[in-house]
Amino acid sequence: MKTTTIGILFTLLSLITYFAKPIFISQPGPTMLSDVGTKIKLVVCSATSARKSSLRNTELVNNIVNGLDDDVHVMLLVNDRAAFKQSSNNGRVTFVEVPEESDITIWPQDPFVVINHEENTKLITPGLFSRKDDELMATQLSTILGVEVVQSELLFEGGNIVCGESEAFIGFDTLYVNSKVFETSIEEIENRFSQLFGRKIVTIGDKTQEIGHIDLILTPLSNNRIAVADSRVGAEIAETTLSQSPDRITRFERNCERGFFGNASIKALIDTDGNSIDRPDVVGQTAAAIKDSQKLADSLDAIANQLAARGYEVIRIPALIPNQAADSESEAENKPAHAFPFMSYNNVLTETVANLSIVYLPQYGIAELDSAAITCWEQNGFEVRAIEGFQTSAMHGGALRCCTKVLLRE
Amino acid sequence: MNAKRMLLNAVTICVLAIAVLLSQSVLSGSASATPGDAPGKGDNLRERVKILELLQDEDDKEFLLVDASLSDLNARVDANEARAGRLGKRLTETEARAGKMAKQISENRSGARMIRATIDRLKADLRANGIKLSD
Numbered sequence: 001m002k003t004t005t006i007g008i009l010f011t012l013l014s015l016i017t018y019f020a021k022p023i024f025i026s027q028p029g030p031t032m033l034s035d036v037g038t039k040i041k042l043v044v045c046s047a048t049s050a051r052k053s054s055l056r057n058t059e060l061v062n063n064i065v066n067g068l069d070d071d072v073h074v075m076l077l078v079n080d081r082a083a084f085k086q087s088s089n090n091g092r093v094t095f096v097e098v099p100e101e102s103d104i105t106i107w108p109q110d111p112f113v114v115i116n117h118e119e120n121t122k123l124i125t126p127g128l129f130s131r132k133d134d135e136l137m138a139t140q141l142s143t144i145l146g147v148e149v150v151q152s153e154l155l156f157e158g159g160n161i162v163c164g165e166s167e168a169f170i171g172f173d174t175l176y177v178n179s180k181v182f183e184t185s186i187e188e189i190e191n192r193f194s195q196l197f198g199r200k201i202v203t204i205g206d207k208t209q210e211i212g213h214i215d216l217i218l219t220p221l222s223n224n225r226i227a228v229a230d231s232r233v234g235a236e237i238a239e240t241t242l243s244q245s246p247d248r249i250t251r252f253e254r255n256c257e258r259g260f261f262g263n264a265s266i267k268a269l270i271d272t273d274g275n276s277i278d279r280p281d282v283v284g285q286t287a288a289a290i291k292d293s294q295k296l297a298d299s300l301d302a303i304a305n306q307l308a309a310r311g312y313e314v315i316r317i318p319a320l321i322p323n324q325a326a327d328s329e330s331e332a333e334n335k336p337a338h339a340f341p342f343m344s345y346n347n348v349l350t351e352t353v354a355n356l357s358i359v360y361l362p363q364y365g366i367a368e369l370d371s372a373a374i375t376c377w378e379q380n381g382f383e384v385r386a387i388e389g390f391q392t393s394a395m396h397g398g399a400l401r402c403c404t405k406v407l408l409r410e
Numbered sequence: 411m412n413a414k415r416m417l418l419n420a421v422t423i424c425v426l427a428i429a430v431l432l433s434q435s436v437l438s439g440s441a442s443a444t445p446g447d448a449p450g451k452g453d454n455l456r457e458r459v460k461i462l463e464l465l466q467d468e469d470d471k472e473f474l475l476v477d478a479s480l481s482d483l484n485a486r487v488d489a490n491e492a493r494a495g496r497l498g499k500r501l502t503e504t505e506a507r508a509g510k511m512a513k514q515i516s517e518n519r520s521g522a523r524m525i526r527a528t529i530d531r532l533k534a535d536l537r538a539n540g541i542k543l544s545d
Contacts (some may be wrong), residue, residue, distance in 0.1 A: 050479045056480055084477060
């Protein structure tokens, strides 16, 4: 009798547990892949050839691939496969070809966002992405990797979104543009992004952004910490170097010019429309970049204060940021956005492996700034893996995170 | 007595059940906070990466990508520079020739002026001698 009763009760309990589970346990919805997390397993970069692009990044791709851990697999988007020869032991790199007639940039960070949903990975693309043919990146990757591409109605660029452990941060411009397009409030757009990314949304800033993409100035970290660029400190370091070792600064500036087209002897190129793309003048521009950095410092302080008020522990990382006002004009004229590199040490990749925090940090070639950034990250508990050679990509306004999108973590 | 014990058993089991549900709920919450932490059976991307890793050799250490079109471009730049040098030389020669021609033209013009002056003089002499000249 007793056994029967217990049996009945047990069966009853099992049934209750089975049917009541959805009430107590919320199934995880889609969530954006965080910039903070475990070991990086898979990334995507893109390589452009000299005969197809004025921004040739082959050397930089080598630095990135070899700078990341040996067991990180790299999907390499190319639109001119025949132009590239690679070492035979290239098992780490899988070429992903986009049609030859298409034109891609070196920035795979922007045209999609990675979402994990029910143990599957999806690539979410914006409603419209008109920069060259970069919209093809997600579809080509989906073909090779067997992941689903889902087009959202919302407009965004991956570089203006960074994701922490629980919250995603989006630059004001993205929210504002969507609110205008969909004729609704910024709060409503925040809600829509929150549903799309499965994260609470924090809007960075409350007015038109002075820096186009927040991933150049903001790095979410573990344990409720966040790193914000400090262009005041960056300017101070550069100013000291300029006064104490002006020759070294001139050498750096000259290297920027000589490396701009990947070949020191090329001073100008003709684009497909027949317009001339001239090598920018960088020599003598550091002083102007220092002044521009000082002007931007208050805006960056305001962002740091916003995040501190939200309860984040904010750490500051030096940066040297040139004038951003000419960006839109330059883009329209198909010229480099900056004559001077945007020296961001926030545009990084981070991972945690066996309690060791690692940061992959871009380097630009002013030793004092590069070392100050390394020291700053080390003081905040990170093992630094420096990756050289970002001065040319930084002249176009992007660095490591812009060039390298994480698709999968361990 | 029996009914009392049964009730006690039922209450105990219910408490246990709630405890199980709550603990599952807590665990589920932390799992969703860090997506992709645990490899799942149906994870498409993880499966693909496993396959890619199988294709990867253990001695894959240094990756070297070369843009052959940049080398071609170097060759084109060199060729253009050589061509520019040749054109420059030809331009210098042409300039020298042009200079010579200009000098010659100047000399010719000077000669023409002299001839015109001589003709004018001759005409004046003939008129002075009563010879009628047509224009």
